[in-house]
Amino acid sequence: MVSEELRGTLERVGRRFDFGEYESEAYLVILEHGRLTAAEIADHTDIPQPRVYDTVRSLADNGLVELRESRPMQVLAVDPEESFEGIRSSLDELVEELAATYTQPARDSEAVSLIKSRSTILRYLGDVIESAKYELVISLTPSLVDRFEEALRERREAGVSIELLVSPAEEVPPPDEYDYTRIATATRARRGVTTPVVAVADGTYSVYATQDALRDDRDRYGVIFNRSELGFLVSGYLNTVVWTSARRLAKADRERSFPRRYATIRRCVEDLRDGSEDGETFYASVRGRDVVTGERRQVSGRVVDVSVGTNRETAAITLESDGELVDVGGQVAALEDVEAHEIMVGLDEPPGL
Numbered sequence: 001m002v003s004e005e006l007r008g009t010l011e012r013v014g015r016r017f018d019f020g021e022y023e024s025e026a027y028l029v030i031l032e033h034g035r036l037t038a039a040e041i042a043d044h045t046d047i048p049q050p051r052v053y054d055t056v057r058s059l060a061d062n063g064l065v066e067l068r069e070s071r072p073m074q075v076l077a078v079d080p081e082e083s084f085e086g087i088r089s090s091l092d093e094l095v096e097e098l099a100a101t102y103t104q105p106a107r108d109s110e111a112v113s114l115i116k117s118r119s120t121i122l123r124y125l126g127d128v129i130e131s132a133k134y135e136l137v138i139s140l141t142p143s144l145v146d147r148f149e150e151a152l153r154e155r156r157e158a159g160v161s162i163e164l165l166v167s168p169a170e171e172v173p174p175p176d177e178y179d180y181t182r183i184a185t186a187t188r189a190r191r192g193v194t195t196p197v198v199a200v201a202d203g204t205y206s207v208y209a210t211q212d213a214l215r216d217d218r219d220r221y222g223v224i225f226n227r228s229e230l231g232f233l234v235s236g237y238l239n240t241v242v243w244t245s246a247r248r249l250a251k252a253d254r255e256r257s258f259p260r261r262y263a264t265i266r267r268c269v270e271d272l273r274d275g276s277e278d279g280e281t282f283y284a285s286v287r288g289r290d291v292v293t294g295e296r297r298q299v300s301g302r303v304v305d306v307s308v309g310t311n312r313e314t315a316a317i318t319l320e321s322d323g324e325l326v327d328v329g330g331q332v333a334a335l336e337d338v339e340a341h342e343i344m345v346g347l348d349e350p351p352g353l
Contacts, residue, residue, distance in 0.1 A: 203263025
């Protein structure tokens with residue numbers, strides 16, 4: 001039985017090669033059976049008998065099937081590797097020639113951009129993953145995990161902290177069948193198809209789309225946040241709402257090499273809390289803004305306290321800086337003194353930013 005995904009893909013290709021109304025349907029059933037008569041093609045499809053002959057002759061003219069002029073006429077399938085070889089070669093040559101004249105556009109400088117089409121969303125997903133230098137939060141479907149597996153593994157090997165959420169959970173391979181620690185620091189699975197596809201690199205560059213936007217080529221949209229303070233909304237939603245409602249799949253052994261940079265205070269607090277239990281003393285440098293005045297502010301000092309809510313809804317650290325205690329919170333902090341945009345944690349002394 002031909003899958004609907006394969007049928008849809010062929011129809012999209014067929015539109016590019018000016019297939020008529022019935023060519024895709026006839027071609028797939030001929031491929032599936034290998035040899036059919038015109039009457040059998042009509043029986044296996046919704047193509048009217050009078051239209052079968054015109055349809056298969058169109059396929060034969062394109063080299064996709066072979067006609068045997070017997071009584072009744074036989075229609076034979078041609079190996080797709082052979083029938084599409086000329087098209088593939090022509091496309092390869094075309095792509096090479098186009099690539100030679102291609103100038104890569106600069107990344108959009110707008111803080112928030114609306115993007116359309118599945119291919120554009122996928123391109124930005126890859127760009128966000130590859131741009132992560134120290135922290136990546138990402139939500140993907142199982143098929144997208146396969147697509148971006150190599151890029152995720154490269155970022156993981158480069159020392160990037162990666163939190164991966166995969167959904168729908170019903171389609172996610174169990175950890176004894178797939179080693180998630182190769183591509184992520186921590187991995188969770190979430191039930192259903194309502195979980196969005198999201199990637200946030202270093203807390204500043206992110207893409208957001210629904211799973212529907214990547215399921216087909218219908219008009220769908222995604223949103224890009226590039227160096228925008230609105231981007232933290234995506235990360236915050238993923239951390240406090242989506243991540244906490246997913247079940248744990250795998251978690252790599254914690255890698256606490258310092259100094260270490262953080263884009264979100266929640267991950268910073270988790271490392272500090274674990275390290276404090278081992279008796280380590282930490283120092284931190286924070287770049288952000290004053291909660292009261294809104295002015296840019298940078299503070300450094302010894303970490304004297306950490307706190308985090310049960311569902312990650314709140315997180316904060318307290319620094320002893322120049323003889324004073326300074327409370328540092330995450331984005332949209334209100335109770336603390338400083339809203340952190342970037343945190344650097346080290347041992348022995350405050351690290352440079």
